Structure formats: C-alpha cells, structure tokens
Amino acid sequence: VLVFLQSHQYRHTSSSTVVVQALLIQRQQRHRHVSLSSSSLSKQQQRTPLFLDNNNGSTASSSSSTSSSSTQKEKEQEWIENRKEMKNKQLEWERKLKGNKERKLLSQNNFSQNKEDVHRPGILKKKKKINSIQKEILNNNNDQEDDNDDYDKEDKTNNKDGNNINNKNKEEDNNDDNDEDDDMDDDDSTSTCTHFVSTDAVTFAQAHSAELIALTGSKFNGEALGVGGLEEVITEIKRRVWTPLAAPPSVLQELGVTPVRGVLLYGHSGCGKTLLARTIGKLFSPARPLTVVSGPQLMDKFVGSSEKNLRELFDNPPPVYDPYRISGGRGMDKAALHVILLDEFDAMARTRSGSESDGGAASVARDSVVNQILSKMDGVDLLEVPTLVIAMTNRPSLIDPALLRPGRFEVQIEVPPPSSRQQRISILNVHMTSMQQTGRLKVSDSPNNNNIIGGVNNNNNLLNKEDNDDRMEELVMTYHELLTYLSDRCEGYSGAQLSAIPRAAASRALERAVSLYSVDLDANKNGNKGRQEAVAMFDCVVTIEDLEYAVDDVGRSAATTLVLQNSSSSCSSSSSTTSTTNDSSSSSSSSKRQQQPGVIDSTDNDVVIVPNNGRKEIELEDEELLPPPHDTTKR
Numbered sequence: 001v002l003v004f005l006q007s008h009q010y011r012h013t014s015s016s017t018v019v020v021q022a023l024l025i026q027r028q029q030r031h032r033h034v035s036l037s038s039s040s041l042s043k044q045q046q047r048t049p050l051f052l053d054n055n056n057g058s059t060a061s062s063s064s065s066t067s068s069s070s071t072q073k074e075k076e077q078e079w080i081e082n083r084k085e086m087k088n089k090q091l092e093w094e095r096k097l098k099g100n101k102e103r104k105l106l107s108q109n110n111f112s113q114n115k116e117d118v119h120r121p122g123i124l125k126k127k128k129k130i131n132s133i134q135k136e137i138l139n140n141n142n143d144q145e146d147d148n149d150d151y152d153k154e155d156k157t158n159n160k161d162g163n164n165i166n167n168k169n170k171e172e173d174n175n176d177d178n179d180e181d182d183d184m185d186d187d188d189s190t191s192t193c194t195h196f197v198s199t200d201a202v203t204f205a206q207a208h209s210a211e212l213i214a215l216t217g218s219k220f221n222g223e224a225l226g227v228g229g230l231e232e233v234i235t236e237i238k239r240r241v242w243t244p245l246a247a248p249p250s251v252l253q254e255l256g257v258t259p260v261r262g263v264l265l266y267g268h269s270g271c272g273k274t275l276l277a278r279t280i281g282k283l284f285s286p287a288r289p290l291t292v293v294s295g296p297q298l299m300d301k302f303v304g305s306s307e308k309n310l311r312e313l314f315d316n317p318p319p320v321y322d323p324y325r326i327s328g329g330r331g332m333d334k335a336a337l338h339v340i341l342l343d344e345f346d347a348m349a350r351t352r353s354g355s356e357s358d359g360g361a362a363s364v365a366r367d368s369v370v371n372q373i374l375s376k377m378d379g380v381d382l383l384e385v386p387t388l389v390i391a392m393t394n395r396p397s398l399i400d401p402a403l404l405r406p407g408r409f410e411v412q413i414e415v416p417p418p419s420s421r422q423q424r425i426s427i428l429n430v431h432m433t434s435m436q437q438t439g440r441l442k443v444s445d446s447p448n449n450n451n452i453i454g455g456v457n458n459n460n461n462l463l464n465k466e467d468n469d470d471r472m473e474e475l476v477m478t479y480h481e482l483l484t485y486l487s488d489r490c491e492g493y494s495g496a497q498l499s500a501i502p503r504a505a506a507s508r509a510l511e512r513a514v515s516l517y518s519v520d521l522d523a524n525k526n527g528n529k530g531r532q533e534a535v536a537m538f539d540c541v542v543t544i545e546d547l548e549y550a551v552d553d554v555g556r557s558a559a560t561t562l563v564l565q566n567s568s569s570s571c572s573s574s575s576s577t578t579s580t581t582n583d584s585s586s587s588s589s590s591s592k593r594q595q596q597p598g599v600i601d602s603t604d605n606d607v608v609i610v611p612n613n614g615r616k617e618i619e620l621e622d623e624e625l626l627p628p629p630h631d632t633t634k635r
C-alpha cells in the first residue's frame with residue numbers, strides 16, 4: 001500500500017483511504033465498484049476525506065499504518081458503514097436514472113408504434129441502443145441486489161455506532177452525489193429530451209407527415225370536398241402537387257427531386273379559387289393549421305413592415321396540432337408541411353417598376369416586398385420547415401415574372417368558370433344537398449315527404465295522409481331534374497352566383513315560415529304552442545318557384561341581363577320582376593302566384609296548392625344577351 005501511495009504522489013493523506021478502499025474492494029472481488037468509483041476518483045480524493053477523525057477532524061489515514069488491531073477493526077467498521085451509505089445513494093440515483101430511461105423507452109415505443117421502419121434507419125439504431133441500455137440497467141440492478149445482501153451480512157457482524165462520521169460524510173456525499181449526477185447526465189446522451197430533435201426525429205416526422213398526406217389521397221373528390229365542377233383542376237393539383245408531398249422522403253431523395261413550393265391559381269372572380277385553395281390546403285396540411293393572408297392585409301403602410309410581416313409568415317409557422325406532438329412535438333414541428341394561402345396575390349406581387357421615378361416611394365416599397373417573396377420562395381434564405389405557398393389572383397398578368405419561374409410558383413393552374421351544364425349541376429348540388437337530404441326541398445323524391453307535403457287545410461287543420469298523397473302527385477320534378485332545369489337557366493353564372501341561388505330561395509321559404517309562425521303565435525297566445533311550431537316547420541320548405549325567383553334575383557344583382565321568355569302568365573310576371581326589385585316578394589305577388597304551378601300560397605293562413613301542370617319554360621332570347629363570356633385567356 002505504501003509503495004502504491006508514493007508512486008502516485010497523492011496530495012492528501014485521505015487519498016490513501018480511497019486507495020485502501022479500492023484494494024479492499026478488489027480483495028472482495030468487487031471489480032464493478034472499482035471501475036465505477038474510478039471515474040470520480042480524482043474528485044473524491046480531493047474533496048472527500050472518507051475517514052474523518054471524530055474529535056479534531058483530522059484525517060484518519062494513519063489508521064492504515066497503526067499497528068493496533070482494535071483501531072483497525074473500528075476503522076474497518078466505519079468504512080463499511082460509510083460504504084454502505086454511499087451504496088444506498090448510488091442505488092437511489094440509479095433507480096432515478098432507470099425511471100428516466102423507462103419513461104424514455106415508453107415514449108420511444110409509442111413513437112414507433114404501428115410504424116414501419118423502412119424509411120427510418122436512424123430510429124432502428126436508436127432502438128438498439130435503448131435495448132442495450134435497458135439490459136445494462138437490469139444487470140446492474142441484479143448486481144446491486146447481490147451487493148446489498150453482502151452488506152446486510154456484514155451489518156449483522158458489525159454493530160458499532162458510526163453516526164457522527166456518517167453524518168459528516170453524508171453532507172459531503174450529497175455534494176458528490178449531485179456532482180456525479182451531473183457527470184453521468186453529461187456522459188449519458190439519452191438522459192435528456194433534447195436529443196430527440198435530432199435528424200433522426202426530424203426524418204421520422206417527415207416520413208410521418210408524408211404518410212398523413214398520403215392518407216388523404218382517396219379524398220380528392222370535388223363534390224365530397226364541397227367544390228363543384230372543378231374535377232380537372234383538382235386532378236391536376238393532385239398529380240403535380242400532392243403526389244410528391246405524399247411520397248416518402250427517402251424515395252424523393254433517391255429520385256433527386258423536391259416537392260413544388262408554389263402554386264398559382266388564377267381565374268375569374270367567384271370561380272372558387274379561394275374555396276379550392278382552402279380545401280386543398282387542409283388536405284395537404286393535416287398536422288398544422290393553414291396560414292391565410294390576403295394581399296392588402298399584408299401590405300402595411302409603414303415602410304419595411306410589409307417585408308417583416310412576410311418574413312414572419314414564412315419563419316413563424318403555427319405549431320402542429322396537439323395529437324401530432326410526438327415526443328414533445330419538436331420533430332413534427334420541424335417536419336410537418338406548412339401551407340400558406342396568399343389571396344389577392346396581385347396586391348403584393350406586382351411586376352417591379354425598377355426605379356423610384358416610376359411610382360414613387362410606394363412603388364419602391366412594393367418592389368421590396370416582391371424581392372422578399374422571391375428570396376423566401378427560392379433564395380438564399382432556407383426555410384425552417386417545408387412550406388407550400390398557394391397564391392390566388394384574378395389578374396395573373398400583373399404578377400412579376402420572376403415569381404412565376406420554375407422553383408417558385410412553378411405550377412400555374414387556371415380555375416375556369418362553370419361552362420358546362422354538368423359543372424353547374426355539380427356546383428348547385430354542393431349547395432343544395434343539405435336542403436334536399438333534410439326534406440326541405442319540394443321535389444318528388446325527397447327523403448322526408450312528411451316535411452314536404454305537410455301543412456294545414458282551409459279549416460286550419462293539419463292535413464291527413466290522403467290529402468298528402470294527393471299533393472304528392474302534384475310534385476313532378478325529381479331532385480336531379482330540378483338541378484338540370486336550374487342549370488339550364490343559369491348559363492353564364494359563376495360558381496359564386498350559383499351558390500347564391502339556394503341562399504336566396506331559402507330566404508323566401510324562411511320569410512313565409514316565420515311570418516306564418518308569428519301570425520299564428522298572435523292568434524293562439526294561450527295554447528297549442530306545439531301545433532304552431534309544427535305549422536311553421538312544415539311550411540319552411542323551398543319550392544321550385546322560390547328557386548326560380550332566386551335565379552332572377554341573383555342574375556339581377558350580378559348585373560346580368562337575362563331576358564326570360566315565357567308564354568304563360570307566370571313568365572310575364574317573371575319578366576316584370578326582372579325590371580323591378582320588390583314586386584316579386586311574396587306579399588305583393590300573391591295573386592300572380594296563385595296562377596303559378598307548384599306554389600304554396602299562405603295568404604290568410606290558408607295553404608292552397610296550385611296543381612303543377614307543367615314546368616315553366618324559360619328560354620334565353622338571344623345568346624348576345626348573356627353576360628359577357630368570361631375571359632379565358634390563359635397565361
């Protein structure tokens with residue numbers, strides 16, 4: 001022992017005790033303990049005099065050299081007590097560490113549950129590492145259990161009190177323990193959460209994001225998505241934009257391609273660009289909310305603010321939804337697609353003028369916004385997260401050409417107006433499905449005939465089944481026939497105009513129902529409330545006549561000149577309504593409406609059904625009187 005000490009030239013005499021301790025352990029063949037303590041040996045030998053003298057605090061290193069056998073025994077006993085204390089600390093710490101690792105293992109297992117590891121070689125490596133750590137912990141625990149048994153045996157033979165020494169040593173040990181904890185944490189790369197935001201985690205999250213996008217493939221059905229008549233546009237977007245986004249990142253890497261960054265949707269006002277962009281955007285970005293900004297909203301009157309707004313748009317994507325936060329969500333936050341919708345794009349991306357003289361300071365500010373978009377879309381600035389920008393405009397010719405080059409708004413798709421009968425039917429269907437399915441539309445194949453043909457007779461009594469059966473025969477149009485009829489009447493209407501038709505028709509039905517309800521409410525203040533509600537409910541049904549008036553209303557509000565020709569009196573009334581705004585209202589035209597087919601007249605609280613002997617034939621008098629054809633000039 002002495003030779004050993006001299007050769008190492010320990011500074012403190014207490015160092016000898018450490019060496020003694022090491023030798024004793026070796027003697028007992030506790031190799032693991034030697035190796036464990038050796039990592040912190042230098043720290044301990046400087047700060048922890050293990051064997052302190054009870055009275056004067058001097059070190060007890062001399063014990064090794066004293067010849068008294070009783071002192072030797074005492075010291076040994078103290079050492080054992082001390083060692084046991086340390087052992088307990090170590091056990092506690094390892095239990096803590098094990099808990100951390102188990103938690104981590106659990107989260108790792110959840111993380112990779114139900115996932116294939118084909119595209120995640122990094123995760124496989126991590127799994128292997130975790131398994132080996134788990135085994136190591138189990139082995140350590142077994143060893144420690146053995147050690148504890150040994151100590152317990154030793155304890156039984158040594159009953160001397162060493163509290164004072166232990167207390168002093170405890171304080172020191174606590175400090176050392178903390179230090180050791182820190183050291184071990186530093187050494188053990190898996191003991192903190194931050195390592196999960198490694199490239200592995202991001203790669204996994206990218207694959208996960210691609211899987212989520214791929215799952216939406218079957219949903220590319222215009223009408224099911226609430227977009228009518230744009231199947232071709234949707235198919236093109238699916239091929240050019242969705243396919244690369246849904247492909248596994250590893251395959252894209254092998255192909256050497258990247259998904260497109262920008263899509264420009266252009267077309268006439270009200271043709272469904274914004275609707276389409278929002279719908280598609282939600283499909284592409286299931287994990288993260290969309291960012292929707294309109295051009296004028298972004299352009300700030302303060303110089304420099306617009307550019308700042310724009311930068312923040314790209315650099316600060318909204319965080320992913322909670323269900324997609326895997327392992328803290330940081331990997332997914334970096335990897336999930338961020339979709340930005342830029343409406344009225346021409347307001348922020350006009351062709352640059354080149355000099356201040358061309359348009360003053362405002363023009364210079366606008367130019368710098370364009371420059372900012374250029375750099376964000378495909379410049380030196382690398383974006384933090386994968387981003388897809390969908391821009392919409394009805395004036396594509398104003399957009400700066402640099403923005404339209406491949407690599408920026410590479411995919412440019414025209415959203416055309418509904419030019420065919422089928423397209424108009426599709427749009428009308430999107431907006432009328434609900435009223436048809438709930439039986440609020442007066443057609444012969446309504447799923448809820450009770451609602452359609454309910455009502456009251458002249459004596460203000462609810463109609464019975466036979467009455468209703470008679471009325472049923474009066475309804476000659478099926479839902480599809482009605483859509484075709486309306487579609488033919490709405491030639492030249494845009495998607496927005498078509499969507500306004502059911503809205504305008506429903507307002508008429510509601511007006512009738514609410515006025516009937518209020519009159520009935522006045523008359524029967526004291527009772528029969530349930531019946532009043534039933535009457536109002538029965539009468540809130542959209543009729544064919546409501547829809548016809550709605551077509552006229554919408555056509556007029558859009559400054560569309562439709563000349564309706566109808567040989568019947570109903571059509572002459574219809575022509576007259578085209579020139580005036582209010583005479584088509586239900587109150588003023590009740591006498592005319594009694595002559596029209598399929599009309600429920602609610603005058604005097606009575607419902608009179610006029611047989612619908614034929615449809616109102618309406619023809620366009622002259623092609624030239626249609627609204628000016630949409631400019632379908634493509635870029």
Ligand SMILES: Nc1ncnc2c1ncn2[C@@H]1O[C@H](COP(=O)(O)OP(=O)(O)OP(=O)(O)O)[C@@H](O)[C@H]1O
Binds near residue numbers: 268
């Ligand atoms: N193809 C369509 N299918 C269903 N609804 C449509 C369609 N086109 C338009 N609409 C209806 O018209 C409304 C307005 O459409 P949207 O805002 O998408 O038009 P837009 O082309 O963006 O017009 P703008 O260029 O003036 O902004 C939509 O909310 C929707 O109700």
